[in-house]
Amino acid sequence: MTKRTTAKYKIDRRMGENIWGRAKSPVNRREYGPGQHGQRRKQKISDFGLQLRAKQKLKGYYGDLTEKQFRRIFGEAERVRGDTGENLIGLLERRLDALVYRAKFVPTIFAARQFVNHGHVTVNGQKVNIPSYRVKEGDVIEVREKSKQMGLVLEAVALAEREVPDYIEADHSKMKATFVRTPGFGDVPYPVQMEPNLVIEYYAQN
Numbered sequence: 001m002t003k004r005t006t007a008k009y010k011i012d013r014r015m016g017e018n019i020w021g022r023a024k025s026p027v028n029r030r031e032y033g034p035g036q037h038g039q040r041r042k043q044k045i046s047d048f049g050l051q052l053r054a055k056q057k058l059k060g061y062y063g064d065l066t067e068k069q070f071r072r073i074f075g076e077a078e079r080v081r082g083d084t085g086e087n088l089i090g091l092l093e094r095r096l097d098a099l100v101y102r103a104k105f106v107p108t109i110f111a112a113r114q115f116v117n118h119g120h121v122t123v124n125g126q127k128v129n130i131p132s133y134r135v136k137e138g139d140v141i142e143v144r145e146k147s148k149q150m151g152l153v154l155e156a157v158a159l160a161e162r163e164v165p166d167y168i169e170a171d172h173s174k175m176k177a178t179f180v181r182t183p184g185f186g187d188v189p190y191p192v193q194m195e196p197n198l199v200i201e202y203y204a205q206n
Contacts, residue, residue, distance in 0.1 A: 017057070017192045048205070054198035061190070062092050063109045069132070074203055085196035090182040093167075096123065096141070097131035103170045103177035104163075105143055107156040120147040135179045143175035165189050 045053065059070045077087035092098060100121060101112040113131040115121065121128060122142050123135065135141065143153060157172045164170045167187055170177040185196060 048202075051198045051202035051205070054195040055202050057192070058092075058194055058196065058199055061109070061194070062095065062098060063113050063131075071203070074199070084200050086184050088196050088199065089185045089188055089194075091134070093183050093188060094134050094136075094179070095131065096121065096128060096133040096135055099135050099141055099168065099177065099179055102165060102168055103141065104156050104159060104172070105175065105177070106152055107159060111152060111156075115147075115152070120144050120150075137179055137181055139179050141177045141179065148175045162189065162191075 055070070059065050059067075065073075073091050074084075074088055077084050077091055080087045093102070097109065097112040097116050100106055100116060101109045105121075106112045106115050116131045116133075117129055119127055119129045120143060122144055123133065123139055125140075125142075127144070147153065153175065164177075165183065165187060167179070167181045167183040168177050169180055185194075188194075
C-alpha cells in the first residue's frame, strides 16, 4: 500500500471538501485544513490557486495520481479530437481501477487500485492487475471467483451512499460489470463540483 493511500483523509481536509462523498470524511466534522495552521482564516485564492486546486482535486479523486500520470492523461486528452475537458474525464473514467470503484465492487478508489493490483479482477475473462489499464466500450469486468466473498466486496455492494452510473451495467449477483459507453463530464456522479476547464487553464499556463 502506498503512502498516498494511507493519506486519503488528508486529501479531503486539504481540499476542504468531502470529494468522495464518504460518511466518515473528517470534513463532515472539521472544515479546516490539516496541521497546526489549518484553522487560520482563509485568504482569497488567486486565479492560479483556483486552477491548481481544481487540478489537485480531480487528481486526488482518482486515487491521488502522480503528477506524471495525470499530465500524461491530460496530454492524450489534448491530442484527441473534441473538447479537452470532456476527453480528460472520459480517459480517467476508463481506467480499470475507476471502473471497479464505479461498479461498487470495492468501497473506495484506493481500495480499487489495490484490488486490481492483487489480481482480483478479470477483463473479458483475462486477469489484469494494472490499475491504469484502459477499458474499452463493451469490455466485461468481473471479480474473480475466489474473491467474490471478500468482506471488502460485500461491504461495497451494500453501500447506500453511491449508485452505479448508467454508463456501466453491473450485476452484483455475479460480480460482473460491462462498460457500456464512455461518459461525458455531465454523466459522472461526482459528489462535489469538478472543474476540468480550470485544469485546462492550469496546464495552458504552466
